[in-house]
Amino acid sequence: MHYSVCVLGATGMVGQKFVQLLENHPWFRVKSLAASERRIGKKYGSEVEWIVSANLPEYAKDVEMVPLDPRYVDADIVFSALPADIAKEVEPKFAEAGFAVSSNASAFRMEEDVPLVIPEVNADHIGLIEVQKRRRKWDGFIVTNPNCTSTMFVITLKPLMDFGLKSVRIASMQALSGAGYPGVPSLAITDNIIPFIKNEEEKCESEPLKMLGSFKGDRIEFAKFRISASCHRVPVIDGHTEAVWVEFERDVTVEEVKGAFDSLKPLDLPSSPEKVIVIRNEVDRPQPRLDRDTGKGMSVVVGRIRKDAWGIKYIVLGHNTIRGAAGASILNAELLVKEKIV
Numbered sequence: 218m219h220y221s222v223c224v225l226g227a228t229g230m231v232g233q234k235f236v237q238l239l240e241n242h243p244w245f246r247v248k249s250l251a252a253s254e255r256r257i258g259k260k261y262g263s264e265v266e267w268i269v270s271a272n273l274p275e276y277a278k279d280v281e282m283v284p285l286d287p288r289y290v291d292a293d294i295v296f297s298a299l300p301a302d303i304a305k306e307v308e309p310k311f312a313e314a315g316f317a318v319s320s321n322a323s324a325f326r327m328e329e330d331v332p333l334v335i336p337e338v339n340a341d342h343i344g345l346i347e348v349q350k351r352r353r354k355w356d357g358f359i360v361t362n363p364n365c366t367s368t369m370f371v372i373t374l375k376p377l378m379d380f381g382l383k384s385v386r387i388a389s390m391q392a393l394s395g396a397g398y399p400g401v402p403s404l405a406i407t408d409n410i411i412p413f414i415k416n417e418e419e420k421c422e423s424e425p426l427k428m429l430g431s432f433k434g435d436r437i438e439f440a441k442f443r444i445s446a447s448c449h450r451v452p453v454i455d456g457h458t459e460a461v462w463v464e465f466e467r468d469v470t471v472e473e474v475k476g477a478f479d480s481l482k483p484l485d486l487p488s489s490p491e492k493v494i495v496i497r498n499e500v501d502r503p504q505p506r507l508d509r510d511t512g513k514g515m516s517v518v519v520g521r522i523r524k525d526a527w528g529i530k531y532i533v534l535g536h537n538t539i540r541g542a543a544g545a546s547i548l549n550a551e552l553l554v555k556e557k558i559v
């Protein structure tokens with residue numbers, strides 16, 4: 218069985234990653250692609266400034282670009298890689314018209330009746346879809362994935378929840394592709410680090426508490442630990458690296474943490490990696506260039522797990538446009554298909 222899909226924002230950084238990852242997908246077939254108004258009616262191949270791999274996939278070259286309007290889209294699933302302000306207007310129109318919208322944008326992530334999902338972390342939160350459809354009187358719905366920085370450390374926090382989390386601090390070193398295309402000017406970032414990313418720290422301090430919270434039938438009860446985030450843009454193309462400090466309710470050993478990381482199992486979905494959290498024991502790993510493609514970019518890689526005066530600290534790294542964006546959204550859509558919601 219194949220499902221037809223449309224990508225909104227298909228010419229951008231995340232949109233291009235969707236187009237790349239959806240080539241030869243076992244369940245999904247790209248039927249239409251959309252971006253801003255000036256692209257309508259033109260061929261994707263002539264419009265996109267392709268930068269995510271050596272070649273634009275053959276299948277996408279002649280796809281005609283459609284308006285961001287449900288009346289012109291023939292698809293079972295709509296992937297959204299739109300800027301948040303545009304997503305805020307456009308995604309509800311698709312949901313109202315009966316589409317399953319799997320979104321990367323932040324516009325609806327924190328709405329009470331919108332699931333914010335990482336399948337290995339909180340698959341049960343898709344139960345909110347029924348609540349959303351009922352409340353909003355929509356035939357379709359919106360499901361979101363988190364921002365690319367929260368994704369990596371939330372995956373590692375999930376298996377640590379049983380130890381009782383008291384507080385979490387993270388410092389991110391975020392790749393350039395996280396800023397979209399063309400993104401940060403080269404003269405601003407070469408030989409430099411920018412210690413500010415608009416709205417990123419707020420997202421990293423709120424989204425994890427929703428994802429690590431519990432689904433109570435019609436709402437999410439947020440997790441209760443404290444989070445502090447400091448986010449920084451660094452001159453790396455792909456792959457967010459994060460230093461994480463976790464304070465627990467009790468004394469926890471490095472071995473217990475490693476065992477917990479190993480215990481997080483992948484789901485049986487086409488885009489699931491073989492291993493969700495890969496532990497590297499070398500003293501100088503993970504590194505973006507060496508580790509970002511682990512598990513085809515869907516694993517997160519952890520290293521330097523050690524004890525400190527407050528608890529445990531470690532480094533986690535993940536591919537921001539795959540596990541943190543397009544791959545995350547595709548994995549969510551696969552979960553919806555498997556659970557027969559689509």
Ligand SMILES: NC(=O)c1ccc[n+]([C@@H]2O[C@H](COP(=O)([O-])OP(=O)(O)OC[C@H]3O[C@@H](n4cnc5c(N)ncnc54)[C@H](OP(=O)(O)O)[C@@H]3O)[C@@H](O)[C@H]2O)c1
Pocket residue numbers: 225226227228229230231232251252253254256285297298299300301303321322323363364365394395396397398399537538541542
């Ligand atoms: N980059 C990441 O690692 C990452 C990770 C997680 C989430 N996200 C989220 O994913 C979304 C896309 O990010 P990105 O990095 O791919 O951004 P981007 O490279 O700037 O791409 C934006 C896309 O949206 C389209 N667009 C822009 N303005 C539009 C308008 N007024 N009307 C219709 N379409 C418009 C662009 O089309 P044109 O080419 O026609 O202008 C382009 O296809 C954002 O919400 C971002 O926060 C990004």
